[in-house]
Amino acid sequence: MMVDNKPSLVGLSLSELKEKMGEIGVPEKMRNMRAKQLWRWIYHYGIKDFDVITDMAKDLRAKLKENFTLERCEVVERLVSKDGTRKWLIRPERGIEVEIVYIPDVARSGALCISSQVGCTLNCSFCHTGTQVLVRNLTAQEIVMQLMVARDDLGEWPTPFENRQITNIVFMGMGEPLYNFDNVETAIEILSDGEGIAIGRRRITVSTSGIVPEMNRLGQIGVMLAVSLHACNDKLRDVLVPINKKYPLEELFAAIRAYPDLSNSNRVTFEYVMLKDVNDSIDDAKDLLKLIKGIPSKVNLIPFNPWPGSDYVCSDRAKVKAFSEFLFANGYSAPIRRTRGQDILAACGQLRSESVKKRASERKTD
Numbered sequence: 463m464m465v466d467n468k469p470s471l472v473g474l475s476l477s478e479l480k481e482k483m484g485e486i487g488v489p490e491k492m493r494n495m496r497a498k499q500l501w502r503w504i505y506h507y508g509i510k511d512f513d514v515i516t517d518m519a520k521d522l523r524a525k526l527k528e529n530f531t532l533e534r535c536e537v538v539e540r541l542v543s544k545d546g547t548r549k550w551l552i553r554p555e556r557g558i559e560v561e562i563v564y565i566p567d568v569a570r571s572g573a574l575c576i577s578s579q580v581g582c583t584l585n586c587s588f589c590h591t592g593t594q595v596l597v598r599n600l601t602a603q604e605i606v607m608q609l610m611v612a613r614d615d616l617g618e619w620p621t622p623f624e625n626r627q628i629t630n631i632v633f634m635g636m637g638e639p640l641y642n643f644d645n646v647e648t649a650i651e652i653l654s655d656g657e658g659i660a661i662g663r664r665r666i667t668v669s670t671s672g673i674v675p676e677m678n679r680l681g682q683i684g685v686m687l688a689v690s691l692h693a694c695n696d697k698l699r700d701v702l703v704p705i706n707k708k709y710p711l712e713e714l715f716a717a718i719r720a721y722p723d724l725s726n727s728n729r730v731t732f733e734y735v736m737l738k739d740v741n742d743s744i745d746d747a748k749d750l751l752k753l754i755k756g757i758p759s760k761v762n763l764i765p766f767n768p769w770p771g772s773d774y775v776c777s778d779r780a781k782v783k784a785f786s787e788f789l790f791a792n793g794y795s796a797p798i799r800r801t802r803g804q805d806i807l808a809a810c811g812q813l814r815s816e817s818v819k820k821r822a823s824e825r826k827t828d
């Protein structure tokens with residue numbers, strides 16, 4: 463990422479930082495040490511200015527300043543809901559906009575929902591992002607940048623050891639993370655490193671629509687798995703989550719059962735959006751139970767959040783409650799996700815869509 467024609471060092475991996483040190487003439491045997499120092503300043507202290515680096519000589523700091531920046535992406539929009547939910551729309555480059563959402567009070571403190579792609583290829587019929595064409599994969603730097611922007615705004619530097627606001631990261635924003643595996647993996651390495659941002663891998667959840675061939679590889683990274691399930695038979699899932707035609711439920715569940723280290727403290731999360739008269743009956747809940755039997759898991763029931771032009775309606779409250787109670791009664795935790803940030807364009811991808819629309823109408827009136 464370039465700002466004023468200088469590359470930003472924020473969001474880079476350790477090997478990239480080492481390379482950058484080489485570019486400004488740091489001798490080879492010193493590069494690793496210098497890169498590690500920078501790492502600590504960038505990801506533990508969250509610095510925005512090379513001048514505050516106390517453990518590097520003035521001339522090295524001057525060189526860093528001359529050649530690089532510590533700038534973040536441009537924040538195009540920032541919204542704070544009455545309930546504490548925050549949203550940011552960032553612009554890593556012209557035409558590329560990414561939405562980030564901070565949701566307080568889930569898990570022990572707060573989760574940051576980040577994106578791995580701009581748009582998505584998968585066209586899940588209930589999903590707003592699915593209506594947007596895939597623009598491109600995000601780089602690892604752009605993925606990490608989402609956390610940096612959120613921490614800046616929450617004032618969460620240096621990395622606190624306790625009472626954090628962002629305790630968890632969920633890859634549940636735009637895109638299918640397993641279609642951008644390499645960059646997601648590098649980003650996770652940066653986000654979880656104990657010398658920097660230090661969000662442990664067990665607190666990072668990657669949500670997939672079910673890209674079966676990549677799931678084992680995800681398990682090797684040691685992060686938590688979430689699966690966008692939404693339907694319990696192939697016929698319906700083919701419609702709601704069309705990638706199901708390629709990787710049907712039987713294959714998907716074989717991969718889930720083989721996911722490493724599942725236990726009651728490391729559970730799979732199944733996401734299940736509640737769509738009126740589509741997937742919300744007690745018979746559906748029974749089918750769901752059959753599918754997940756024996757898998758340490760919980761089910762997140764998500765009341766559908768309609769967006770302009772969507773074909774579905776949210777299930778009635780009573781039905782969502784009955785569905786949840788049925789699962790609880792059968793030994794599975796099935797919390798109903800509270801609708802958050804209603805006052806700030808709550809549905810995923812909506813902020814970006816609004817911005818795209820706004821820019822299009824601005825162009826027309828130009």
Ligand code: SF4
Nearest residue numbers: 582585586589592637
């Ligand atoms: S639910 Fe996820 S995978 Fe499906 S279209 Fe939306 S962003 Fe893509």
